[in-house]
Amino acid sequence: MIEFISNGEREEPVDGTPIKYCKLYQNCWQDSADKRPDCSMALKMLKNVDVKDVISPELDEDIYDKDIDDYIFKSRRFRSATSLYGGSTAVETWINNDNTSNIVTFSQDSQDHVNKFLLQQWNLHKGLKVNGNTFIHGEEILTENGTIISQEVKQHAQIYTNLPNNPFDILKNESVSAQILEEIDICLHIRLLNIEYKNFEISDKFNRAIEDVLKNQEEISIRTALQKIFEEYGDYIPTKVVIGGALRIKSAYPKDRMSFLQDIETLKANLYWANDQIFSGKSNIFDKIPFDDIFTVEDMDNNQRITSGQELVDWMEEFYEHKKGYVIAFKEIIPVYTLLKIDLQQEIIKVCGKFQNINIEHMIVPYITNSLIPENLSIWTKNAPIIYLSHWISNLYLHYGLIIQQNNIRHGLEVAIDYLEMPEICLLDKSYMYLQQPLNKKEAFIQANRIKIDNINVAEIPFLAVSLTNSDHPIFDNQQKSNEVHCFIASEKIKLTFNINKLKPSEKFLNAVDKALNSSYPFRNLKNVFDKFGYFCSRSIILGRTFSKIYEYDNDVPLETDEYIFNTDQVESEMIEEKLVKWNKNAKKLDTSFFLDFNGDIVGSNEIYFRLTNLEEKQHWKTVTQDLIPLYKILPKDKQNEIESIVSDSYHIVMTGNTEITHKDQIYVNIQFENPLQDNDYEMFGCLIINDKNASDVMIRFSLANQYGCRAIIHKPDNKSIPSDAQIFWIVLSKGHGYFSQHSRDIKIAYGKKILTSQLPIDIEIPLPTWLGLWLNSCFLITSFDSKDLNKNQIIQSKLKEFSETCIRVEVFQYNLNEIQCVMTDITMKWCIIDTHNADEKNHIIVDVGGAETFSLSFLDALKSNVNFDVHNAVKENNGNNLQEEYNGKVGEPTEVSGQTLGAIQTVGDAITPFVPLFNMVTNLLDQMLQIYENAKCNTKICVALLDRVEIAQTAVKLLQRKYQANENNFRNQNYYHAWVRFVNVLENIRKFAKEITQLKYFQKFINANAVKDSFEKNIKEFEEVCSDLNFTMAMYNAVQREMEAKNVAEDLEILKKLMNGMKDEITEIRLAISEVNTLITSANILGSQIADAQNRGGEILMDKSGPLIEEYKVPQVDPNELQDPYVSDDNVRGTNKTVRKKIYRGMYVACKKGQLVEHNDGTTRNLYNVIDKKHQIELAALLKLGVCPFIINFYGVSNVDNGEVMIYDWATYNNLREVYLKYDIEWPTKLRFARDIFNGLVFLHQCNLYHHDVRCENILVCT
Secondary structure, rough: OHHHHHHOOOOOOOOEEEEEHHHHHHOOOOOOOHOOHHHHHHHHHHHHHOOEEEEOOOOOOOOOHHOOOHHHHHHHHHHOOOOOOOOOOHHHHOOOOOOOOOEEEOOOHHHHHHHHHHEEEEEHOEEEEEOOOOEEEEEOOOOOOEEEEEEEEEOOOOOOOOEOOHHHHHHHOOOOOOHHHHHHHOOOEEEEEEEEEEEOOHHHHHHHHHHHOOOOOOHHHHHHHHHHHHHHHHHEEEEEEEEEEEEEEEEEEEOOOOHHHHHHHHHHHHHHHHHHHHOOOOOOOOOOOOOOOOEEEEEEEOOOOOOOOHHHHHHHHHHHHOOOOEEEEEEEEHHHHOOOOOHHHHHHHHOOOOOOOOOOOOOOOOOOOOOOEEHHHHEEEEEEEEHHHHHHHHHHHOOEEEEEEOOEEEHHHHHHEOOOOOOOOEEEEEEEEEEEEOOOHHHHHHHOOOOOOOOOHHHOOOOHHHHHHHOOHHHHHHOHHHHHHEEEEEEEEEEEEHHHHHHHEEEHHHHHHHHHHHHHHHHHHHHHHHHHHHEEEEEEEEEEEEEEEEEEOOOOOOOEEEEEEOOOOOHHHHHHHHHHHHHHHHHOOOOEEEEEEOOEEEEEHHHHHHOOOOOOOOHHOEEEEEEEOOOOOOOHHHHHHHHHHOOOHOOEEEEEEEEEEEOOOEEEEEOOOOOOOOOOEEEEEEEEEEOOOOOOOOOEEEEEEOOOOOEEEEEEOOOOHHHHHHHHEEEEEEEOOOOOOOOOOOEEEEEEEEEEEEOOEEEEEEEEHHHHOOOOEEEEEEEEEEOOOOOOOOEEEEEEEEEEOOOOEEHHHHHHHOOOOOOHHHHEEEEEEEEOOOOOOOOEEEEEEEOOOEEEHHHOOHHHHHOOOOHHOOOOOOOOOOOOOOOOOOOOOOOOOOOHHHHHOHHHHHHHHHHHHHHHHHHHHHHHHHHHHHOOOOOHHHHHHHHHHHHHHHHHHHHHHOOOOOOOHOOOOOOHHHHHHHHHHHHHHHHHHHHHHHHEEEEEEEEHHHHHHHHHEEEEHHHHHHHHHHHOOHHHHOOOHHHHHHHHHHHHHHHHHHHEEEOOOOOOHHHHOOOOOOHHHHHHHHHHHHHHHHHHHHHOOOOOOOOOHHHOOOOOEOOHHEEEOOOOOOOHHEEOHHHHHHHHHHHHHEEEEEOOOOOOOOOOOHHHHHHHHHHHHHHHHHHHHHHHOOOOEEEEEEEEOOEEEEEEEEEEOOHHHHHHHHHHOOOOHHHHHHHHHOOOOOOHHHOOOOOOOOOOOHOOOOOO
């Protein structure tokens, strides 16, 4: 490689490399150093790289032989494609003309061939007949000896829109009272060529037909005959036409105004993405999503139906690449009769009357009756925010999962999500700024990373807690107080909401999950899958612009929250700066002179207003907040269930096997597992098989259990003989966190144990699992008994006495009564109920250990043949009482239940039926309100007042149900029904409001406590109004009740004012860190110079010019006792000389790197030794300070491991970058993220006057 580079050779970019990345690569190899970018410039160029704008495999030119910008232009515009009209030499000449002129005239020697082909292709020699808003072709009228002149059209796609031209339709549609349903009626044109056909002649056949008719003597007969001829041949002939492709686009069905506008936006997006994909190479994430249920798209020539973005791209490419083309518009048409001889024209006029001159100002476009001036597609779509949707998803990595780290969130390594439909889009225009202290560490983590995880118990997300390895991770800590203060400024511009049911796992993600599930260690392998793809994904995301800052707050008095919502059109920059100055004064240590934007770039406070007001470039919008869901929830339901089963703490049958007896009457049998279990926490059940039958007079116990096996102890009577060909069939029950056999994974079990405390025989009640249901006759009960006091001849068994739907009762007894009775104080009974209703008739299972391929689970059945689980005996018969079925209808808005229909109901019982869903909804709302009250974090007194109202509603429901006969007239009244619907809607509003004001996470919705008060009073007023309509007098409070309620509400509002404090930002004093590092490096350089001088002279340093070492710069010493060993793994030791070891430090994985921190030299004098030690201390202190940058690995201090000095860093999960790209197939978005992170770190080092002189992949550590 060095030799090649020295000779001026460079690496060649492969197909798919982003073009701007190639440009950066080219610039970095400029001969002149002045032309090469520095790290800051390279970082800016990397941020502008578009992963979809790539090197085209169709261009085989060397990009280094020309300017890269020219290459970009050519790769986007031109395609090497076959001719529009096949392989004809003449046609090739016409298409690929030289650049001397855009007009091409065919030579005479090829004219006949070309004319015949083109005339037949485009029907230029045939007449046109008007048919509605388009033409249809008649018979041949012209000869083929004319001249075709072609002019290439260099225009992008154009849009024609049919608008209503009837003034009454326009007025009606624009009125509020009676808007008509609207439809899309649009044509898309791709214009390729302007064609003119001239110097043609009338065909003899057509001419003779006219002459023959005119010879007829009767005028009426002549007129009729002429009409038939022109109906056959056509009335007009085209002389100038436009060649290209055209689509007619219409609504799938008429819609109201709002739905119509949404459909237009969707249409614009699909057309824009298809066109952009062809010219820029950017792929469309939504190109597989069908849109034919929204609008129909048909080719105007052959009625081909286009149903998705990919089909649209394929269709457009055929025209842009000149593979297809037909007449899409008529620039000039002339009446056919005007081509005849003058005498024939006069005869026709004499018979049919004089024709008016045709004067059409614009060209004729089929199906377009007005709006004949088209818009370019790019102009028509440019103001639609939805066209940037694909760009946002790609550039913000929304189709990647999210990985939780100790202090932040990162995207997964590969695409995890595919979309089945586009998200719902809501435009916003909200700007705000706040200063807040989060209540706890979890809230601080959530705010710092701008995420929402409402209604998610993060502790239950599969594998997350194991992946973090730190139970103290802030995402789990909602108790410990946070000492962070968040300062946050944002402008929200758009919200994208995805339908969870329309998110599906990417093929790679799904295949990885399948592979892990089908492995023998699914827990470990699934964890690795989610470590790679992520644990969360976005359900909704708000885009705009953000500026943030986080700092430590060491005051015991909570910081008062300050929030300011503003409109950038109405607020001047001075008002924002004044607010920042105020925060700077009120909050100690807060420096509001600069902030960090989404990319981590520093922004001065005086620039913020300008950036907030200049957000027109929608492609640059970034994430403001995102609402998350667990990533595994997008998997198919069966895989979700499998994952939840594997991560649960429930026991499963994780392993089965059979072990052969090695000699006759063997009592102790060693059992070895072919695969080690996770730990020693497991249970075993087994039985002895003799001649393929369960030896019922033998009991098996297990002891000396560890991960790798155990010992089976056979209890038998003295007179029992065990042959040498006997076998022990056994199963292992454990959590599915280690080895988990695929053969038994679908078998459900219930496990339990109990200490027996009285003499045998004894009755034991065993509860049945709820999932067993009606499969009671398809299960086995396995029991085992264990005690250190049992002798080898004592055998304990169980038999069924009775059972029900909820439990079974068994008798536990000693089988061989001739033996001494056991003392029951130390005997443990264990049982396992195995569901076998999905197994085969013989309940066979493939064993994991042993020679036999399959064994029957029935060998283990402790209840044997005397058990008859007959469901019909277990379930009591119904006494014949009819149970009222619950009415399951759903009611939202008032339905069209007419008074006549309600009045026609025959019985009182029938009359109440339409109200039953409403009554049920009230009951459900009460249950939800009770749950809200139990979970309330604040404003409990306001919540109680609202809860009282819902309880009043429930009381009213009960009264109506008890006295429904007395209220029969009301139930038959349509207005009463509508009032009830309003009543339920009011209660639903109360529920939503209660939920919002009792949870701290919703406070941002309310500007202040007065807004809460206003909302409360509004809800109460609406409740009382609808109660008055329903004659619910109990809902009306008297003066005393109102006064008490007002007092309680006022107390909550006062607390609320004090609680609304503390909010958001990002990192602390970066500038201060840079300054400190510069100071440290300067001191280290001074010491380095003194050491070099002294060593060169071989003398002693008489005086240390750098001054004493500041105490706070001394490197932390980590107590070796705090460094714990992780689980055994091949990856725990790294490095060529095994100098890096993995440890656990305060719940986190860390790397302990060996090294001699101070050089000991016998010839070094004492003063010199002190200076060297001091220099190392300063360098380590600088290394510690560099950790403020998120792109530089954290250094925690020094310690002693195995009698050697070590430096402690974060553990790099994926080791170095070289190992990552050798092991994984890395996609371009991830490659670019790596590159940007590397340059971010280098830029920070340069600001600290530090330079990395060995930037290689081996020295880039990959943590996530």
